[in-house]
Amino acid sequence: MASAEATLALLNKVGLHARPASQFVQTAARFSSKITVSRQARKANAKSILQVLGLGAGGGAEITIQAEGDDAEAALEALKQLIAEKFGEAE
Amino acid sequence: MTTSQPTKSAGETLRGVAASPGVALGAIFIYTPPSAHTNLAIAGAAESRTSSPDAEKAALQQALAEASAELMTLSAQVSQEISLEEAGIFEAQAMMLQDPTLSEPAEQLIDAQGLDAATAITQAAEEQAQQLEALEDETLAARGADLRDALQRVLRLLSDVSAPDLAEQLAAQGKPVILVARDLTPSDTARLRPEQVLGICTALGGPTAHAAILARALGIPAVTGLGEEALARLQNGMELGLDGAQGLIYLLPAPELRAQLLDAMKQGRAGAKQRQALAEAWRSRACATADGHPILIAANIGSGGPEEAETAVATWGAEGVGLLRTEFLLSDRPTLPDEQEQLEQYTAIFQAFATHSRPGAPLVARTLDAGADKPLPAITLLLGGASEANPALGLRGVRIHLAHPDLLRAQLRALLRAAGATGVALHVMFPMIATVDEVRRARAVFDAAWQELTGEGAKLPEHVPVGIMVEAPSAVLLADQLAREADFFSIGTNDLTQYLLAADRLNGRLGHLYDARQPAVLHAIAQITRAARAAGCPVAVCGEAAGDTKLAPLLVGLGVEELSMAPASIPTIKELLSRVTMSQLTELAERALGLTTLEEVQALLNTSLPSK
Numbered sequence: 001m002a003s004a005e006a007t008l009a010l011l012n013k014v015g016l017h018a019r020p021a022s023q024f025v026q027t028a029a030r031f032s033s034k035i036t037v038s039r040q041a042r043k044a045n046a047k048s049i050l051q052v053l054g055l056g057a058g059g060g061a062e063i064t065i066q067a068e069g070d071d072a073e074a075a076l077e078a079l080k081q082l083i084a085e086k087f088g089e090a091e
Numbered sequence: 092m093t094t095s096q097p098t099k100s101a102g103e104t105l106r107g108v109a110a111s112p113g114v115a116l117g118a119i120f121i122y123t124p125p126s127a128h129t130n131l132a133i134a135g136a137a138e139s140r141t142s143s144p145d146a147e148k149a150a151l152q153q154a155l156a157e158a159s160a161e162l163m164t165l166s167a168q169v170s171q172e173i174s175l176e177e178a179g180i181f182e183a184q185a186m187m188l189q190d191p192t193l194s195e196p197a198e199q200l201i202d203a204q205g206l207d208a209a210t211a212i213t214q215a216a217e218e219q220a221q222q223l224e225a226l227e228d229e230t231l232a233a234r235g236a237d238l239r240d241a242l243q244r245v246l247r248l249l250s251d252v253s254a255p256d257l258a259e260q261l262a263a264q265g266k267p268v269i270l271v272a273r274d275l276t277p278s279d280t281a282r283l284r285p286e287q288v289l290g291i292c293t294a295l296g297g298p299t300a301h302a303a304i305l306a307r308a309l310g311i312p313a314v315t316g317l318g319e320e321a322l323a324r325l326q327n328g329m330e331l332g333l334d335g336a337q338g339l340i341y342l343l344p345a346p347e348l349r350a351q352l353l354d355a356m357k358q359g360r361a362g363a364k365q366r367q368a369l370a371e372a373w374r375s376r377a378c379a380t381a382d383g384h385p386i387l388i389a390a391n392i393g394s395g396g397p398e399e400a401e402t403a404v405a406t407w408g409a410e411g412v413g414l415l416r417t418e419f420l421l422s423d424r425p426t427l428p429d430e431q432e433q434l435e436q437y438t439a440i441f442q443a444f445a446t447h448s449r450p451g452a453p454l455v456a457r458t459l460d461a462g463a464d465k466p467l468p469a470i471t472l473l474l475g476g477a478s479e480a481n482p483a484l485g486l487r488g489v490r491i492h493l494a495h496p497d498l499l500r501a502q503l504r505a506l507l508r509a510a511g512a513t514g515v516a517l518h519v520m521f522p523m524i525a526t527v528d529e530v531r532r533a534r535a536v537f538d539a540a541w542q543e544l545t546g547e548g549a550k551l552p553e554h555v556p557v558g559i560m561v562e563a564p565s566a567v568l569l570a571d572q573l574a575r576e577a578d579f580f581s582i583g584t585n586d587l588t589q590y591l592l593a594a595d596r597l598n599g600r601l602g603h604l605y606d607a608r609q610p611a612v613l614h615a616i617a618q619i620t621r622a623a624r625a626a627g628c629p630v631a632v633c634g635e636a637a638g639d640t641k642l643a644p645l646l647v648g649l650g651v652e653e654l655s656m657a658p659a660s661i662p663t664i665k666e667l668l669s670r671v672t673m674s675q676l677t678e679l680a681e682r683a684l685g686l687t688t689l690e691e692v693q694a695l696l697n698t699s700l701p702s703k
Contacts, residue, residue, distance in 0.1 A: 013439075014230070017231070017234075018179065018234075019179045021183070022179065022182055022186055025186060026186075045191075045192070048190045048191060048192040049183065049186040049187055049190050050190045050193060050219050050223070050238075051190075051192050053231060053234050054223060054226070054231075056226045056227070056228050056231060058228070
């Protein structure tokens with residue numbers, strides 16, 4: 001069983017709120033691995049919209065994504081990609 | 092609360108936020124959403140127990156799945172008919188209902204405490220909603236409300252007998268009504284139809300209220316942010332007039348006003364289909380008279396955020412924004428936003444505008460135009476909490492900024508930075524200018540901000556014209572001097588009319604005086620354009636008159652080069668102006684200036700223009 005981890009800052013304006021949060025969760029849900037995303041002391045299940053919203057991670061916030069499972073690396077890559085593309089938003 | 096005496100309230104005008112343009116007149120229907128408690132009570136018992144946890148869990152799963160599916164369908168519908176952004180709300184609600192963080196605790200409550208599905212999901216949802224709202228962020232608080240909205244949907248599915256939802260209650264009325272409520276959830280609003288709802292009026296609802304955005308998309312006139320106190324005076328069945336473009340509510344309007352409202356409403360509703368077709372035809376066409384004189388037709392926006400900017404250009408064909416009202420920044424907040432937050436807000440709007448407009452399309456931002464007459468807590472704070480006896484003649488517009496130049500500096504810096512970042516052809520204008528000295532002082536703040544930003548290496552637009560709103564009578568008389576100080580004029584006909592005729596626009600009994608067709612107003616406009624022309628200063632109009640089919644041609648005939656109006660009026664005005672020549676319009680203006688009474692001007696405008 002593989003695991004992968006990365007810490008990165010959110011580049012888009014609103015961070016993990018509103019539509020970006022939905023996109024994040026929907027992307028995570030595609031993978032079988034267990035995925036968590038944490039901000040400071042708080043940890044959330046990346047497949048739970050309520051928990052992800054509850055992180056209150058705004059634009060520029062630093063988050064750590066951790067994936068554990070057969071497709072852990074792919075999951076991490078997909079989420080990193082989403083963040084790098086700023087969730088498809090202009091800002 | 093005592094019952095209001097109809098005779099006292101009759102003829103009264105109340106002011107709220109202009110949420111969705113259009114006029115409506117009808118009987119009030121007050122909607123009170125079912126509280127979670129009501130739905131539970133209807134479902135069987137306040138906190139009912141079950142003897143069959145497995146059956147309850149199954150029922151819960153089914154209800155969650157069904158509600159989720161409904162929301163996804165609604166999302167797709169809204170995405171097609173309204174906007175992607177709005178559709179996102181319903182999609183997020185669907186995801187919340189599918190979230191194990193919600194359903195697992197609910198199932199545990201069923202197992203451990205023998206609660207029934209409705210009670211269990213309500214408790215679980217409440218807890219999650221409260222957790223979201225406990226976070227400091229405003230956006231997250233809104234998600235708490237979304238979760239509750241979604242919960243209502245689930246509860247409705249769980250009960251066999253449920254309180255009729257809004258759509259059902261409206262259908263039961265038998266005729267279209269004016270819908271009045273404290274607040275409307277996105278779910279409630281998305282399903283409203285003009286066949287049932289003539290207009291909407293809410294106590295809450297700031298500028299970016301989803302109800303407002305949805306109402307605009309549905310073409311239903313709406314006034315939001317009326318305040319709870321004012322709302323408490325409205326009663327079921329009471330006749331109410333509503334002007335969505337102005338944000339005004341008329342309680343029990345007098346016969347003359349009533350007739351006007353009814354007329355305007357009928358025309359508005361009949362015109363809706365036609366307007367759609369016109370909008371299609373004129374979306375990408377620039378406006379010009381029949382003999383080829385271009386007239387810039389622009390949009391007045393501000394309360395609807397980036398979506399409104401997008402819709403104004405992409406749907407209604409705005410060739411620019413002639414008035415960006417920046418007061419939206421102040422609603423729903425106790426203090427003024429700092430430069431950074433303003434920068435973010437402006438950037439979002441400018442970006443949306445730039446994405447859909449041709450390069451170089453102008454966007455005119457008006458610096459904060461607030462005063463004691465607008466119920467904005469942040470401004471009340473600034474005014475030191477004291478109320479003014481005459482807010483219309485009080486500390487408002489540029490006066491507040493000249494008293495607090497740091498605020499003006501911050502706003503200008505944010506506007507300039509946003510324009511630099513997005514490449515928008517920004518223009519800036521100061522409201523309520525009454526003296527030459529005021530323009531110079533405000534301009535000095537602008538120049539200092541520009542220097543500062545240049546020194547910081549900020550990316551700035553090539554050139555930002557700095558103009559003024561002409562609305563104070565003194566500005567009319569000083570027009571030639573002001574034309575040398577300002578880069579452009581924008582005539583605020585609403586306030587100009589009020590001040591020139593010394594008639595309170597909110598006083599229902601002065602309707603005939605508060606009318607832009609009054610000879611005095613026409614003469615004032617002529618004076619302004621003459622002075623401006625001599626100094627090479629372009630003149631725009633951004634008041635109601637600009638979007639009026641009778642007045643717009645007259646304004647052009649008087650020398651106005653740009654008309655800025657509610658976006659929905661744009662296609663009609665473009666089409667109308669395309670059918671007349673400039674010489675016809677100047678002749679019309681000359682004739683109008685020779686008339687002496689309002690009635691004469693009305694008669695002239697009614698008979699001499701080609702009917703639509």
